[in-house]
Amino acid sequence: MPAPKDILDTLHSLVDRDICIMHICGTHEAAIARSGIRSVLPERLKIVMGPGCPVCITPQGEIDAALDLARKDCVIATYGDLLRVPGTKGSLESSGGDVRVVQGVHKAAEIARREPEKEVVFISVGFETTAPTVAATILTKPPENFSILSCHRLVPPAMEWLLAQGEAQLHGFMLPGHVCTVMGYHEYERFPVPQVVAGFEPDDILLGLVMIAQQIREGAARIDNAYPRAVCREGNEKAQNLMYDVFEPADVEWRGFPVIPQSGLRLKPEFEQYDAQKKFGIEVRHVEKHSACICDKVLRGIARPSDCKLFGKACTPRNPVGPCMVSHEGACKIWHLYEARRG
Known part of the structure; x- marks a missing residue:
């Protein structure tokens, strides 16, 4: 180089x-x-x-669905980044439910095996990078008290939408780079x-x-x-096959975007016993935005975090208004840590 x-x-x-x-x-x-x-x-x-x-583009309706599951006395297992993302009525952190931070889906399955008297739901967030590991866990036939709320997204359909809009x-x-390591390009x-x-x-x-x-x-x-040490055109075909053995594409909403056709992943019918939505009768509803947060515009590339009048004032990593200030991959949190210091 x-x-x-x-x-x-x-x-x-x-x-x-x-x-x-x-x-x-x-x-x-x-x-x-x-x-x-x-x-x-x-x-x-x-x-x-x-x-x-992936945490930032998870729509509020899916956060609310996770909160509904917590209210049904399920053990909610999730990544730490998701804990403080605001829903309509609070966050997982403030829900009062049994919410546990895990490093991956296998840890959630371990909880289900260890505590068979409890229903354990893994909030399964991520792009094509994490979906294969979730699929691999499902294929091991975890216990009946284990299920997932699938919040997975596929990157290419979102790119297609962005190009079509031209905003x-x-x-x-x-x-x-991480997605292409799995999926190729x-x-x-x-x-x-x-x-x-x-x-x-x-x-x-x-x-x-x-x-x-x-x-x-x-x-x-x-x-x-420019990343040949980790990425090839075909990607990791074994991981791709695992993902599509268990999941199939579905039309889903992204935060800041409308419903994008075939941009999400849902469990195939033969694995529906692990679908928390169906198991507990949970509905994922569209939620209209009512705050001054501009995460939607940041996620579409038409605004910078510092363009938001809440940035660094009403909205901080300790008291986030929008999801982009929560995750370590969120643009607002990143800018708060680095760009804001440079003035």
Whole structure:
């Protein structure tokens, strides 16, 4: 890999027009903000955040469904990031229910085996990165008192929606490195825009930007792989097969987005005994937004966290109004930690 200064010099020489690149990965945003990458970019190159935080794009209706399950005396097992995401009436942290932080779905299944007298529900959040591990656990035939609330999302349909809307006037995408490790990047070849798969070190991100800028200069639209040490075109086919053995695509709502066709994952009929929604008769309802929070715009790449009048004032990591201030992959929390300090 070229030296960082060489990469930067090349990038500055390539950018001769206004360019807007969207990344779809909270870890990319954290790396960009933590290392101050935006401060060294060409003035005419802008990087915006997309719907790359799985906790952030979980709609309020699904948070409310998790709270309903807690009120039914279920043990709620979930990732720590989800605890303080506000629902219509409080959060899992404030619900008073038996809510336990776990490191993964296998730990939730262990709780169910250890406490057979209790119903254990795992709030199964994540993109294609985490869905295969959930599928693998389901295939082990966990106990009858175990179920999941599937909140999984698929990245390509969201990208298709963003391109169709044209809100952010995007010139290219930095694809999600973790998702592409599992899924490869062949699914993204249908999008007629410059794209690059990038890793998470500052040099990786800068190299990815150079590759996109080169495509734009050439008038090309392809996928360049700047992360070959972890990603190949086909991805991890065994993990993909596991995921689709257990799950099937479904039309679902994203926070900040309408219902996007075939953008979620639901359990196939033969695994419905593990579907908490059906098991407990829980309905996921659409919830209208009533606060001044602009997480929806941040997730669509048409606003920055600092554009929100609540940012760092009424909305902080300790007292979040919106989900983007909760998760370590949320743009608002990342900006509160890094960008705000730079003024």
